[in-house]
Amino acid sequence: MTAPTLTKDAAAPAAPAARAADAGRTAQPAGARHLPSLVRSSARRAGRGIWASGAILLFLLLWELGPTYLASPSTRVFLPPLHEVLRALGSLLAKGQLQNHLAASLTRSASGFGIAVVSAVALGLLVAWYRSLDRFLNPLLEVFRNTAALALLPVFTLLLGIGETSKISIVAYAAFFPVLLNTIAGVRTVDPLLIRAARSLGLSNFRLFQKVILPSAVPTIFTGIRMAGTSSILVLIAAEMVGAKAGLGYLIVNSQMSFLIPDMYAGILTVSLLGLLVNYLLVAVERHFSRWRTAVGSQSN
Amino acid sequence: MTRATGQAPKISLRDVGKQFTVRPSKDQPEGTTLTALEGITLDVAAGEFITLVGPSGSGKTTLLDLLAGLTRPDTGQVLVDGKEVTGPGRDRAVVFQQYALFPWRTAAANVAFGLEGPGSDGRRLSRKERTDKARHYLELVGLSGFEDRYPHELSGGMKQRVAIARSLAYEPDVLLMDEPFAALDAQTREQLQEELLRIWRSTGKTIIFITHGIDEAVYLGQRVAVLSSRPGRLKQIVDIDLGERSGDGDVRSDAVFVEHRHQVWSLLHDEVRKAQEAGHAKIRPDGSAPDEAPQLSKGQLSKGRAA
Ligand SMILES: Nc1ncnc2c1ncn2[C@@H]1O[C@H](COP(=O)(O)OP(=O)(O)O)[C@@H](O)[C@H]1O
Ligand SMILES: [Mg+2]
Numbered sequence: 001m002t003a004p005t006l007t008k009d010a011a012a013p014a015a016p017a018a019r020a021a022d023a024g025r026t027a028q029p030a031g032a033r034h035l036p037s038l039v040r041s042s043a044r045r046a047g048r049g050i051w052a053s054g055a056i057l058l059f060l061l062l063w064e065l066g067p068t069y070l071a072s073p074s075t076r077v078f079l080p081p082l083h084e085v086l087r088a089l090g091s092l093l094a095k096g097q098l099q100n101h102l103a104a105s106l107t108r109s110a111s112g113f114g115i116a117v118v119s120a121v122a123l124g125l126l127v128a129w130y131r132s133l134d135r136f137l138n139p140l141l142e143v144f145r146n147t148a149a150l151a152l153l154p155v156f157t158l159l160l161g162i163g164e165t166s167k168i169s170i171v172a173y174a175a176f177f178p179v180l181l182n183t184i185a186g187v188r189t190v191d192p193l194l195i196r197a198a199r200s201l202g203l204s205n206f207r208l209f210q211k212v213i214l215p216s217a218v219p220t221i222f223t224g225i226r227m228a229g230t231s232s233i234l235v236l237i238a239a240e241m242v243g244a245k246a247g248l249g250y251l252i253v254n255s256q257m258s259f260l261i262p263d264m265y266a267g268i269l270t271v272s273l274l275g276l277l278v279n280y281l282l283v284a285v286e287r288h289f290s291r292w293r294t295a296v297g298s299q300s301n
Numbered sequence: 302m303t304r305a306t307g308q309a310p311k312i313s314l315r316d317v318g319k320q321f322t323v324r325p326s327k328d329q330p331e332g333t334t335l336t337a338l339e340g341i342t343l344d345v346a347a348g349e350f351i352t353l354v355g356p357s358g359s360g361k362t363t364l365l366d367l368l369a370g371l372t373r374p375d376t377g378q379v380l381v382d383g384k385e386v387t388g389p390g391r392d393r394a395v396v397f398q399q400y401a402l403f404p405w406r407t408a409a410a411n412v413a414f415g416l417e418g419p420g421s422d423g424r425r426l427s428r429k430e431r432t433d434k435a436r437h438y439l440e441l442v443g444l445s446g447f448e449d450r451y452p453h454e455l456s457g458g459m460k461q462r463v464a465i466a467r468s469l470a471y472e473p474d475v476l477l478m479d480e481p482f483a484a485l486d487a488q489t490r491e492q493l494q495e496e497l498l499r500i501w502r503s504t505g506k507t508i509i510f511i512t513h514g515i516d517e518a519v520y521l522g523q524r525v526a527v528l529s530s531r532p533g534r535l536k537q538i539v540d541i542d543l544g545e546r547s548g549d550g551d552v553r554s555d556a557v558f559v560e561h562r563h564q565v566w567s568l569l570h571d572e573v574r575k576a577q578e579a580g581h582a583k584i585r586p587d588g589s590a591p592d593e594a595p596q597l598s599k600g601q602l603s604k605g606r607a608a
Contacts, residue, residue, distance in 0.1 A: 197401035200369050201415045201471070202389040211417070215405045292405040292451050 080262050085269060088262035097251075098270065104246035105236060105274075108164060112171025113232045117225055120176045124183025124221075129209070134184075141180070149174035149235050153242060162243035167236065174235040175228035182224025186217030219290035226282040233275055248274070309383055310344035311507045312368065312475065317341040318376035319363050336532035337363045341377070343526060343535060345509065347474070350501055352510045352518040354565065355528025356573050361511045364533070365479050368509065369395045381475065391415075394468035398480040400460040402452040408463045409435040409448035415471035438466040441500065458489035465497070469504070476508045483513065494521060515569065516553060519561045527568045530575055537568055 064082040071079060092098040127134045149170055156173075160166035190213050198212045240249025248271050255263035318339045325332035337360040345351050355361050366372045367379050370389040379386045381393065394415075402411050412435040416426050426434070439448060442462040452460055461481055468476060482490040494517065501508055512518050518525045522541055529536040541561050543552055552558055 191401075193397060193399055193401045194403060196371065197395070197397060199371060200389050200393075200395040202391055203418070207418065211414070212403065215403070218405075292453070 078261060080265065084262045085265040088260075089266035089269060092263060092266055098266070101246055101248050101251045101267070102270065102274070104244075104250075105233075105240065105248045108167045108240075108247065109171050109232045109236045112168040112173075112236070113175050113229060115168070116172040116175035116228060116232070117179055119172075120179035120224075120228075121183050121221060124180045125187060125209075125214075127180075128184045128187035141177075145177045145181070149231075150238055153239060156239075157243060167239045167244065167247075170239050171232045171236050175232040178227035178231065179221070179224040182227070183217065183221050186220030186224075187213055189220070190216045219286070219293055222282075222286040222289050226279070226286050229278050229282045230275070233271070233278060237271055308346070311347040311349070311382065312343075312345040312509070313380040313383070314341050314343045314364075314377070315380065316377035317364075317367060317374045317379060319360070319367065319372070320375050338367075338374075339532040339534050341533070341535050343538075345507060347507055348505045349524070350498075350508045350510065350522055351524045351526060352512055352522030353526045353528065354512060354515060354518045354569060355533060356530045356569065357513065358531050359528040359572070360531065360533030361528060362479055364528075365395070365477050365509070365511055368475075368477050369393055371395075391471055392473050393475040393477055394471070394473040396461075396464050396468050396476065396478040396481045398483050400452070400457075400464045402460055402463055402467075404452050407449050407451055408439060408444065408455065411452070411463055412438050412466045412470050414467060434470055435466075438470045439463070441469065442466045443496065456489075457485050458493060461485065461493060462496075465500070469500070469506075474507055476506050478508065478510045480511055480513065482517065490517070497521065515562055515565050519558060519565060520553065525561075525565055527565060527572070530572045536572065539564055539568070 060082055067076045067079045067081045089098070127137060152173065153170060156166040156170045160169055194212055194216065195208065198208050203211065236247070237249040237252075240247035241253045244250040248267055252264050252267035252271070255261070255267060318341070319337045321335045321337055323333050323335050341364065353361055353364070363372070367374050368381075368386070370386045370393070373387075381390075403414065406414065409432065413431040416431045416434060419425050436445075436448060439445060439462075442465050444459060444462050444466065447455065447459065447463075452463070455463065465481070482493055485493065497508075498521065500506075510518075510521055512521075519541055525539045525541060527536045527539065528534070539561065543555065543557055543561075
């Protein structure tokens with residue numbers, strides 16, 4: 001990341017003395033001879049960066065210009081150009097409305113997600129450890145798992161009302177199964193050789209669980225947690241669209257009904273940014289916990 | 302050499318037998334019992350290095366599991382220090398062919414694994430004591446400076462060194478090794494054989510070393526125990542005396558070595574042939590195909606078999 005600044009400094013002798021000296025000190029080991037290759041490699045990196053964001057930029061460009069030059073005037077009403085959406089986003093931010101909706105959504109999804117992760121990991125460990133519990137519960141879990149969470153939304157609303165409880169519950173429900181299934185799979189796929197090795201060292205069942213089974217299952221569990229994160233946002237937005245007084249889903253639907261079309265798009269844009277951010281964070285966490293795994297052909301897999 | 306004359310043996314197998322129930326298959330819907338070991342009687346002296354060879358499926362791993370306390374015998378007794386083995390214990394350590402390192406732990410943390418519980422005297426080591434010990438044993442196996450590497454960053458030979466260090470770290474009296482060098486290339490294997498002998502001399506452990514390599518058995522063992530084909534019985538024990546092996550000379554081309562090697566080879570060859578004649582080789586429950594019948598060449602018995 002520092003490479004472009006370095007080359008610029010070194011190439012511009014007119015730069016202030018202090019900075020030049022500073023840059024010179026850090027750039028010294030590379031030496032002036034390597035300068036061209038340094039420039040080339042950073043140019044290549046920049047080129048790759050432009051290419052990677054090319055599709056996004058094109059899409060945004062199309063969004064900006066399409067409605068103005070390509071669409072019929074009636075369509076333009078329902079599909080405002082990007083700058084109008086951004087202006088709406090700005091004013092929603094300025095009025096503090098967006099923050100309120102975002103906070104409402106985040107609180108709900110975080111609570112539901114948290115409840116799901118804790119309970120699913122706990123149940124998953126129990127089910128994976130006790131075969132008889134697995135045989136007993138598995139058919140029921142299979143039925144629930146294959147029932148789309150949103151299909152149950154009316155049931156949750158009827159039983160728990162349209163308040164926070166029903167929304168948190170449905171998020172928890174949707175996030176529960178990916179974590180549960182991955183926890184079970186993670187424990188099941190522990191290398192039996194590692195268990196033999198630990199047993200030969202005289203570990204008790206509890207220690208075996210704590211020191212071998214759990215750590216070995218952690219990467220798989222985190223894969224489930226990442227999947228759960230994505231689905232918890234998805235389900236929450238849908239739930240908020242059906243019955244809520246705040247939240248991003250509510251913002252989107254309410255703007256549509258009040259014919260505040262740019263606001264609606266601002267809501268959608270926020271949802272997709274939130275989704276990206278959550279996914280990015282969870283991927284980083286997952287990677288952190290799986291860093292002992294080799295990419296391919298690891299003996300532990 | 303220390304031999305069990307007068308003093309009580311470290312390890313004592315008395316008429317040990319082990320059977321397995323074979324799950325019902327198409328051919329045998331009833332399910333049958335398979336005798337893996339039968340009437341094994343063997344004493345091993347403290348500080349002795351004994352190697353165990355036998356055709357594939359002759360029950361070598363089964364015997365090691367019994368010694369480790371991972372399974373119990375169906376007949377007879379397994380004694381260590383005169384006491385019956387009822388489960389795994391800190392007086393014995395196992396080294397597996399596939400290393401069995403914990404991939405989420407660094408080399409040092411792997412070595413420290415066995416040090417984390419209460420020790421044999423009930424005392425818990427502090428973190429620093431554990432680190433020091435791990436470092437010491439990694440040094441003993443020639444891996445100084447690799448403390449912070451994860452297993453996937455190490456070569457096969459290095460992994461096995463870590464595994465050996467892990468076994469040595471909690472200071473067992475007995476080292477049980479199940480074809481530990483079988484997955485390594487020839488050069489690394491020779492190097493590790495060398496180091497194992499050095500460690501054995503300097504620590505005085507009792508070592509039971511399973512192998513399917515005849516050269517390896519003769520080179521390492523003070524005695525070579527030859528198992529018969531299934532059901533595994535103790536066919537013969539060959540005393541090995543290669544004199545003082547301190548020089549750099551190639552012991553393996555010594556006349557004495559060659560002679561011992563041939564003796565073990567003949568014993569094994571009979572067994573492999575018998576196994577084939579009895580049809581054992583055709584349907585081997587360990588899953589190896591009939592055309593993979595053990596081939597005796599260059600001191601290697603059936604290379605294709607995984608432990
Ligand atoms: N858990 C088990 N269940 C059934 N049969 C087994 C089991 N373990 C080993 N055997 C059988 O016992 C015999 C001896 O196996 P093993 O000790 O692994 O042989 P070796 O290590 O000498 O190749 C083989 O025929 C094998 O199939
Ligand atoms: Mg074996």
